[in-house]
Amino acid sequence: MTSGTSTLVTTGSRTCLDLLSSNSVTLPITWNTGDTSTLSGNSVVNVVGAVNQTEVTGTVTSGLFAGDTFVMNVTGAATDILLCTAGLGTVSSLYDTITLEITSL
Structure with missing residues (x-):
């Protein structure tokens, strides 16, 4: 396995306060091998200058790596x-760069 893909799209109007809101996150991933994983966790958001930084921590709830923990860092810059x-x-x-680390228990 060398990569995985997932798509998270939000639609509709969001306020500036929404940028700072913490949320629960469920994220399906399809790995390049065809295997799948579902990640569930909680986000913590910080805005530093023109950069939105989000850290999501949680557990792989199903599929490949089930039961393992993860940390996902999401960084997106926008002058807006x-x-x-x-x-x-x-x-x-807002377009983000995402890094994901899964740790076996």
Whole structure:
């Protein structure tokens, strides 16, 4: 196994306060071998300058690596974030870089 894919799309209008909201997350992953995993965890969000940083921690609840823990770091920069946190606008889009580490128990 060398990679996996997953898609998380949110639609609709979100407020600037939504950028800082912590959420529960369920994420299905399909690995390049065809195996699948489902990750379930909780997120903690911080905004530093124009960068939205999210850390999700939890457990692989099914499939490959079931029972193992994970940490997923999500980082997305957008100049709109500065306007949003200053109360002067909204964030029209945010594209993230994601790293995932699964640790066997």
